[in-house]
Amino acid sequence: MTEFLQHLVNGLSVGTIYALIALGYTMVYGVLKLINFAHGDVYMVGAFAGLYVARGIGVDAEPSIFKAGIVFVGSILICAALGVLIERFAYRPLRQRARLTALITAIGVSFLLEYGFQLPPIINGEVPFPPGPTPRFFPEPFARVDFEPLGVHISNYDLVSLIVAVGFMFALQYIVYRTKFGTAMRAVSFDAGVAGLMGVNVNRVIVWTFALGSGLAAAAAILVAGSRPSINPLLGLLPGIKAFVAAVFGGIGNVQGAMVGGLVLGLAEEYVAGYLLSSYRDGIAFALLIIILLLRPEGLFGRVRAEKV
Amino acid sequence: MRYARALSMAMLAIGAVACKDKEPEKAPAPTAAETKTSAAPSAVGDTITIGHVGSMTGNEATFGQSTDNGIKLAVDEINKKNGIKGKKVVLKTYDDQGKPEEAAVASTRLVTQDKVLVYLGEVASSRSIAMGPIADSNKIPMISNASTNPKVTKDGDKTRPFVFRVCFIDPFQGTVMAKFAAENKKFKKVAILRDVGNDYSVGLATFFTNKFKELGGEIVDDVSYKAGDQDFKAQLTKLKSKNAEAFFVPGYYTEVALIARQARELGIKAPFLGGDGWDSAKLYEIAKGALDGAYFSTHYSAEDTSPIVQEFITKYKGAYNSVPDAYGVLGYDAANVAFAAIDKAKELTGQAVRDAIEETKGYKGVSGTITLDKDHNAVKSAVVIGVEKNVGKFAATISP
Numbered sequence: 250m251t252e253f254l255q256h257l258v259n260g261l262s263v264g265t266i267y268a269l270i271a272l273g274y275t276m277v278y279g280v281l282k283l284i285n286f287a288h289g290d291v292y293m294v295g296a297f298a299g300l301y302v303a304r305g306i307g308v309d310a311e312p313s314i315f316k317a318g319i320v321f322v323g324s325i326l327i328c329a330a331l332g333v334l335i336e337r338f339a340y341r342p343l344r345q346r347a348r349l350t351a352l353i354t355a356i357g358v359s360f361l362l363e364y365g366f367q368l369p370p371i372i373n374g375e376v377p378f379p380p381g382p383t384p385r386f387f388p389e390p391f392a393r394v395d396f397e398p399l400g401v402h403i404s405n406y407d408l409v410s411l412i413v414a415v416g417f418m419f420a421l422q423y424i425v426y427r428t429k430f431g432t433a434m435r436a437v438s439f440d441a442g443v444a445g446l447m448g449v450n451v452n453r454v455i456v457w458t459f460a461l462g463s464g465l466a467a468a469a470a471i472l473v474a475g476s477r478p479s480i481n482p483l484l485g486l487l488p489g490i491k492a493f494v495a496a497v498f499g500g501i502g503n504v505q506g507a508m509v510g511g512l513v514l515g516l517a518e519e520y521v522a523g524y525l526l527s528s529y530r531d532g533i534a535f536a537l538l539i540i541i542l543l544l545r546p547e548g549l550f551g552r553v554r555a556e557k558v
Numbered sequence: 559m560r561y562a563r564a565l566s567m568a569m570l571a572i573g574a575v576a577c578k579d580k581e582p583e584k585a586p587a588p589t590a591a592e593t594k595t596s597a598a599p600s601a602v603g604d605t606i607t608i609g610h611v612g613s614m615t616g617n618e619a620t621f622g623q624s625t626d627n628g629i630k631l632a633v634d635e636i637n638k639k640n641g642i643k644g645k646k647v648v649l650k651t652y653d654d655q656g657k658p659e660e661a662a663v664a665s666t667r668l669v670t671q672d673k674v675l676v677y678l679g680e681v682a683s684s685r686s687i688a689m690g691p692i693a694d695s696n697k698i699p700m701i702s703n704a705s706t707n708p709k710v711t712k713d714g715d716k717t718r719p720f721v722f723r724v725c726f727i728d729p730f731q732g733t734v735m736a737k738f739a740a741e742n743k744k745f746k747k748v749a750i751l752r753d754v755g756n757d758y759s760v761g762l763a764t765f766f767t768n769k770f771k772e773l774g775g776e777i778v779d780d781v782s783y784k785a786g787d788q789d790f791k792a793q794l795t796k797l798k799s800k801n802a803e804a805f806f807v808p809g810y811y812t813e814v815a816l817i818a819r820q821a822r823e824l825g826i827k828a829p830f831l832g833g834d835g836w837d838s839a840k841l842y843e844i845a846k847g848a849l850d851g852a853y854f855s856t857h858y859s860a861e862d863t864s865p866i867v868q869e870f871i872t873k874y875k876g877a878y879n880s881v882p883d884a885y886g887v888l889g890y891d892a893a894n895v896a897f898a899a900i901d902k903a904k905e906l907t908g909q910a911v912r913d914a915i916e917e918t919k920g921y922k923g924v925s926g927t928i929t930l931d932k933d934h935n936a937v938k939s940a941v942v943i944g945v946e947k948n949v950g951k952f953a954a955t956i957s958p
Contacts, residue, residue, distance in 0.1 A: 252799045255824065259791040367615075367655070382655045383619040384812055386844060395823065402824045477788040479816055479844070481617070484788075522792035527781040528754050530792065 251400040256523045257516070262407045262476075264515020265414035269469035270492035271499070271507035272421060273462030279438045279502035280458045282348065286355040287335060288466060289489015290362035291328055295467030296480040297366070297380060299324035300387055304375055309388045317390035321471050325464040332463025333456055341452070359489075366482035384481040387474035406476040417468060418508050421461075425504055434458060438502070487531070498538050500551025509549060514538065606641070606906065607648045608633075608896060609668035609677030610889075611689060616656030617785060618810050620838040621681035621885050625703055626651050627878050628889025629678060632897065634877075642901050650674065654685060661685035662692060669696045676701065676896045676911055681885055682810075683707030683758040686723075693720040699899075699912040703892035704857070704885055706731055706834065707757045711934040720908070722915050722934040724892045724923065725857055726958070728758070731833050732765025732808075734855050734940045734956045739804060739831055740773040742954065743853075747778045748831070749802035751793060751817065753809045754782040762808035762833050778802050783813065790817045791824060798826050810835040815844035822848045829853070837884045842948045852945045857884040857925045859941045859952040870924040884925070891923035 270292055277285045302323035303309070308316050339354050370377030376385055394405045425431040436444040437454045445451045473488075474480055495514045499506025517537050522530040542548070610629050612622030633649045641647055650672045652664035661680055668674045669692060676699045680686045686705035693700035694713070702710055702723040711721045739745045748770060753759035767777050778800040781793045794817070797805065805821070807814050807830055814836055821830075830852040837856045841849070860871060860881050870890065874882040898921060899914035900906070921928040926938040937958055944953035 252795060255795045255798075256792065259789070259795060263789055382616045384617055393823075395825075397825065404823060473788065477816070477820075479788065479812060481786075483786070519792045522781075523796045527783065527793045527796070 252523070254399060254401045256519050258401055258403055258407060260516035260519030261512065262410055262515075263519060264512035265411055266469045266473050266511070267488065267492045267495045267514050268508045268511025269414050269417060269465050269472070270488055271496040271511045272418065272504065273466045274493050274496040275499070275501055275504060275507040276421075276434075276458050276462045278496070280434055280455060281340075281344075281351075283340065283351050284355065284493070285340075285459075285462070286352070286489070286493075287339075287358035287362060288462065289485035289487075289492065290359050291331060291335075291463045291485070292466040292470045292488060293366070293480075293482060293485035294331055294362060295324050295328045295463075295470030296387065296474045296484060297385075297482075298327040298467065299471045299474060300376060300385055300480065301378075302327075303388050303390065308390055312389055312391050314391050317475075320390055321468065324467045324471050328467035328470075329460040329464040332459040335463075336456055336459040341455075363482055363486070380482065382482060384479045387478040387480055389478070390471075390475050393476075404476070410472040410476070413468065413472060417465060418504075421465070422504055424461075430454070430457065491531075494535065494538055498541065498548055500548030503548070503550045506548055506550035604645050605648045606645045606900065607650060607672055607674045608893070609665070609672060609674040609679075610649060610651045611654055611661050611664040611668065611677065611679035611685070612651065613656040613680070613682065613685070614651070614653035616654075617812050618656050618682060618838075620811070620840050620883070621704075622653065622656075624838075624883050624885035625679070625681060625889035625892075627874070628703075628882065628886040628891075629893045631873060631877055631886075632890045632893035636897050642897055643906075647897070654680070656682070656685075658684050658688035662688040665689045665692045665700070669693075669698050674698065675900065675906060675908065676915075678703055678889070678892045678896065680705055681888075682756075683710055683728075683761070684756060686710045686721075687757060690718050690721045694718050696908070697912075698908040699896075699915055701892045701896055701915065703888040704834070705758070707761045708933075708935075709757060709761075717933050720912055722895075722918075722930060724895055724925070724928050724936050725888055726938050726940060727935050728761040728833075729765045730958055731855050731940060732762045733769045734942070735762075735806065735831055735833065735853075736766045736769035736773060736775070737956065738853065738855070738942055738954065739806070740770060740775050743804070745775065745803045747776050747800075747802050748804050748806050749778050749797045749800055749828075750780040751790075751797070751805060751807045751809075752780070752782050753785050753813065755784050756809070758833075758835060759808045759810075763806065766806055766808070783809075783817070785810065785813060787813065788816075790820050794821050794824050794826060798824060802828055804829050804831055806831045808833045808835065811838040811841040812844065815841050815849065818845050818848035818852070834884060837943075839880070839883060842945075842950070845948065847948045849945045850947060853942055853953060854945075855940045855942050855956075857938070857941065858887045859943060859950075861952040862941075866922065866924055887924045891925050891928065894923065895921055895928060 273288050299320050303320045306316055306319055335358055339358050340351055343350050343354055366379045367382045368379045372378040396403045433449045433454050436449055437451055441451050495510035496507045499510030518530055518534040521533040612625050613619055614622040633647050637646050654660035654664050668677050678701050681704040683705040686702045687709055699720045704725050706725055706728045708727050711718050750763050752763040779797055783790055805828055818830055832854040834856040836854040895918055899911055903910040903914040918930045928936045931937055939955055939957040942954040943950040
């Protein structure tokens with residue numbers, strides 16, 4: 250029983266991360282019908298941005314909650330800016346073209362970030378920029394405390410991650426369904442052309458969507474790096490793909506769907522590795538998702554949209 | 559029409575090259591003239607170029623960097639003594655970022671572009687396995703400094719004619735740790751956590767399992783991870799319930815240290831055991847004390863009091879301001895074995911140097927006495943290091 254509960258805790262802690270990344274995919278897809286394959290790499294940049302900020306303010310020497318907050322917010326702002334840049338220079342010029350073109354640029358941006366970060370350093374410092382392929386180690390932003398209810402080990406890192414992630418999800422839910430910006434977002438998602446005619450500034454909505462999604466990816470990155478401290482430029486590859494699958498599983502374009510999809514994927518992986526074969530951790534979890542998608546192609550929370558002919 | 563001609567010319571050229579490539583395969587014992595054409599340019603002029611392929615960056619960056627430091631030290635020394643046969647030695651180092659495919663590209667570049675006489679590398683077995691065929695097909699000897707997987711010097715059942723190593727192999731290393739666990743530590747139940755994508759890790763885990771069972775021990779579970787994974791808690795939670803007395807984790811230092819940390823976070827107190835892939839100063843830096851009580855086998859200990867070891871440590875400290883790990887030592891030894899062979903070789907061709915390396919007997923290296931057996935492996939004793947208060951301490955020497 251203890252083992253089962255421990256897997257539950259571990260699975261939730263991985264799942265919330267997938268969920269946070271999946272939210273970025275879902276939002277961008279919802280608004281633009283574009284699968285932003287560079288999203289996983291924005292997540293990677295988030296981890297490094299956090300590292301640079303942490304080094305800058307000296308988290309290594311004396312960690313504190315206040316400094317952890319600066320790292321967190323700093324990284325989110327840097328990634329939000331990166332998201333805006335990517336949208337402005339890689340996606341906007343191609344927005345009127347075939348959807349496949351945008352997909353290919355997205356893959357291009359993804360590789361640019363992955364391999365760009367592995368180039369020899371231009372700025373030499375304690376951690377150079379670009380950081381190169383050598384893994385770097387993220388400092389612990391605040392002291393780790395372990396709890397042990399019922400023999401299940403939970404750390405304050407797990408709790409903070411869970412609270413922050415769930416908080417972000419609810420905030421996002423509020424933004425999308427209760428604010429003017431959210432209404433504009435949904436309008437652009439429904440029909441960008443008509444929304445524009447109705448006085449919605451389509452470009453601005455899209456830019457903010459990218460900023461928001463990229464910021465969430467950075468938040469996920471900092472939550473991960475705090476407790477799993479090894480980071481490298483290819484870090485975003487697998488979580489990126491997994492979060493994409495989580496988003497599809499939940500019904501891409503749907504906020505709750507992304508949350509549930511992320512959690513289910515995290516738990517599925519954890520139980521597969523824990524009770525079945527650990528080598529097939531990734532494989533079986535994905536297979537499971539494929540089967541579910543075969544039975545319900547629109548995803549768990551997706552709606553079948555009637556196409557007008 | 560012009561295109562057609564150009565095309566047929568190109569085809570002819572390709573055909574010619576292809577034929578040339580195949581020639582050595584048809585004749586396993588090439589005559590002196592033939593080898594000269596494939597390896598002659600390696601020592602033209604008054605310098606001898608040697609190569610090194612290593613992971614200067616990437617997940618196992620300290621392996622390549624330490625090795626390169628050791629090799630550079632050896633090159634500087636030989637050049638101060640006026641080189642070999644009056645020729646200065648030039649070292650070319652290429653980074654493979656810890657990727658087998660890059661290691662293959664780098665060795666091809668060393669052989670075809672830089673015309674090296676001999677090349678050294680790699681620490682990681684998967685990379686050395688990728689590099690070996692290039693040595694054979696180009697007839698340029700390769701000395702692996704620290705790859706311990708048996709497959710490195712083997713091509714199926716045959717021994718690769720141009721591939722050598724200056725370290726012991728995994729069957730020995732795995733056996734050493736199994737003996738140490740069963741006899742010195744009296745462990746009865748051990749769990750294994752192996753990196754499935756890594757020839758080295760899989761090999762060690764298998765040899766450990768065989769020997770440990772033979773000695774009456776039980777392997778309670780055998781689970782896997784992949785290099786680059788971030789989260790090992792699923793596997794560790796599973797292992798925790800098996801009540802193993804120790805965990806055998808034959809991986810590389812980055813992952814091992816992270817695994818140890820997550821194990822402690824889950825309340826696992828059993829000690830860890832491992833192999834030479836742990837040997838790096840980074841291990842302690844990342845583990846932050848999580849590996850206390852662990853033991854691993856490696857090639858040398860800095861606490862060895864023999865003069866040859868202490869003398870090397872002084873030299874290394876003088877040059878790099880740090881205590882060498884096993885890879886610095888093996889890099890130095892590999893380079894010196896190569897130099898001794900070049901010095902002995904009748905002429906400066908790949909074939910002649912290969913013959914000289916094969917005859918290496920009783921060479922007194924820092925990591926022990928090197929005699930190459932018929933499979934081109936060095937037969938040497940291993941050292942077991944114990945981790946106490948986040949510092950590695952010499953625990954035992956185990957002879958073959």
